[in-house]
Amino acid sequence: MNIEDIKKTDTKPLLRFPKDYVVNPATLTAGRYGTLEMVDIWGADRTFQYSLRVQGQAAKTLARLHPEIVHPALADEMFRLASTEFVSPDRIRELEEKGSHDVIAINTAWEEVLPKEARSHVNKFKTSADTTEPAKALQLKSSLEVIARSVENLRDIVIEKSVKWIDIPYMDVTHKYDALPTVAGRPLAHYVEAISEGLEFLRFVYHHSIVGKWGDATGNHHSASAVGVDGLKLQEEYCKDLGIKNNIAPAQVPSLEYQADIVYAVTRLSETMNNLANFIADGRSDDVNIFVNQSPKKQKGSSAMPHKDSKNGNPDSEEQFMSQRNFSVGNLVTAVMNCEMPYARNLEASSNMRIILEDEFKFLDHVTRRLSNIVYWIGINEERSRERVARSYGVVTSQQVMTYLTDGRKTSNPMSRSEAHDLMGNLATLAWSTKTPFIDVLLQNSEVTSRLDEATLREITDPFKYVGLSKEIVRSVAEKYYGKKTLG
Numbered sequence: 001m002n003i004e005d006i007k008k009t010d011t012k013p014l015l016r017f018p019k020d021y022v023v024n025p026a027t028l029t030a031g032r033y034g035t036l037e038m039v040d041i042w043g044a045d046r047t048f049q050y051s052l053r054v055q056g057q058a059a060k061t062l063a064r065l066h067p068e069i070v071h072p073a074l075a076d077e078m079f080r081l082a083s084t085e086f087v088s089p090d091r092i093r094e095l096e097e098k099g100s101h102d103v104i105a106i107n108t109a110w111e112e113v114l115p116k117e118a119r120s121h122v123n124k125f126k127t128s129a130d131t132t133e134p135a136k137a138l139q140l141k142s143s144l145e146v147i148a149r150s151v152e153n154l155r156d157i158v159i160e161k162s163v164k165w166i167d168i169p170y171m172d173v174t175h176k177y178d179a180l181p182t183v184a185g186r187p188l189a190h191y192v193e194a195i196s197e198g199l200e201f202l203r204f205v206y207h208h209s210i211v212g213k214w215g216d217a218t219g220n221h222h223s224a225s226a227v228g229v230d231g232l233k234l235q236e237e238y239c240k241d242l243g244i245k246n247n248i249a250p251a252q253v254p255s256l257e258y259q260a261d262i263v264y265a266v267t268r269l270s271e272t273m274n275n276l277a278n279f280i281a282d283g284r285s286d287d288v289n290i291f292v293n294q295s296p297k298k299q300k301g302s303s304a305m306p307h308k309d310s311k312n313g314n315p316d317s318e319e320q321f322m323s324q325r326n327f328s329v330g331n332l333v334t335a336v337m338n339c340e341m342p343y344a345r346n347l348e349a350s351s352n353m354r355i356i357l358e359d360e361f362k363f364l365d366h367v368t369r370r371l372s373n374i375v376y377w378i379g380i381n382e383e384r385s386r387e388r389v390a391r392s393y394g395v396v397t398s399q400q401v402m403t404y405l406t407d408g409r410k411t412s413n414p415m416s417r418s419e420a421h422d423l424m425g426n427l428a429t430l431a432w433s434t435k436t437p438f439i440d441v442l443l444q445n446s447e448v449t450s451r452l453d454e455a456t457l458r459e460i461t462d463p464f465k466y467v468g469l470s471k472e473i474v475r476s477v478a479e480k481y482y483g484k485k486t487l488g
Helices: 003-007 028-032 044-065 072-081 089-097 102-113 116-121 129-164 185-208 222-226 231-242 257-284 306-311 316-337 350-377 382-390 395-405 417-434 438-443 454-460 470-481
Strands: 169-174 177-183 291-293 378-380
Touching: 003 129, 003 470, 044 072, 044 089, 044 102, 044 116, 044 129, 044 231, 072 116, 089 102, 102 129, 129 185, 129 231, 129 257, 129 350, 129 470, 169 185, 169 382, 177 185, 177 395, 177 470, 185 257, 185 470, 222 231, 257 291, 257 316, 257 350, 316 350, 350 378, 395 417, 395 438, 395 454, 417 438, 438 454
Parallel strands: none
Antiparallel strands: 169 177, 291 378
16 A cells, blocks of 8 residues: 555554443453453363364364264264353363363263264364364464454554654654654654564464374374374364364474464564553653643543643553563563473473463453554654754754765865764764754864855754655555555
């Protein structure tokens, strides 16, 4: 999409929950921190549903490859009944509380609703990991799809803002010092490109690191091969039917590096979006005072500091993202340490990942959508932004003056680079320390005026015109990434 079309669009932030949805604030990652889409993927009941789904699909795949073992019509009925619509989650919990293994409880509850002739096919040629791993893979696949949409929504809102601010003067800062003039949309373009590359990595992980299995207790297809079934073919077709990848030689579970890939992909995005959140929060601070929260929804800042109300409250959405980023990094450390798995398996990684994955995705989607809302409503104090450019007295253009002084096309008597560099350093320091416009200092120096006329000097020391290719960069980034689908 070209920049003129982008200027006409108005992408709205995605909602965390529908407006009529009643959120339970006592429930953290499904209430205070979460989104409806992630609630529909994670949690005990949804995990039961995913587990039943892969069990039902196993029957269908087996029936397709070996109808002499499971009749296709019977497999279809097994698939239909493999749902919490027919298998009560409470019954699963009841069986588990009586001492059943979690997957045995799911299979037993499913078996209770199946036709008698189907019951011998429950969990056929499978161990528990042949249910939990594909089910988890489907949850991760769905979660990455939701995250991709939420981040794309944020990215497009940031792009629209960068285009809207393309002509507003802005002072770039390095090491927290004023550096060189640009336009207000330029920093946003930086974050857009970083977010977009993070989405590109997410796409790679989505296609390469979501892995399931059907290989029996150690991945060697003992049960299937015992009755003459090609377990490798069965596993390949099963995972293909589920839309996930499989290994040839998994152990009891696929290598846990795949889960670490996924946690890294979302942590990388979290890091980038946290940088954006920090940038906005810093811009809202009293010392910077460039960004203004213009949301019509008024927010209380502090009962003890009522003056914060004028800024529409504290930057809590931004700071909540900072909190989530810290959480993500901790999860990444755990996920990477889980990769140390003795062949063929132990349960060292099982429990922590059940906690990590659910909370990671719910929390990340929540803060991403909140950040989208902040960016959507953030305004800019143009007067303050211009003031930050003007306060340099023009010394930020000294590099451009040095370039002119050493360019034979601009002057008939070019200086050496070192000579011009030292001269500009001295004159810029003089202007800054005496609070004198840089142009006035230059006009008093014969080394400069003998080479460049006053009109040229006034043109090239105007900090509001010295923006390099800032606008072209904003345009290029906007046109390259706007509306781009990660998983489409």
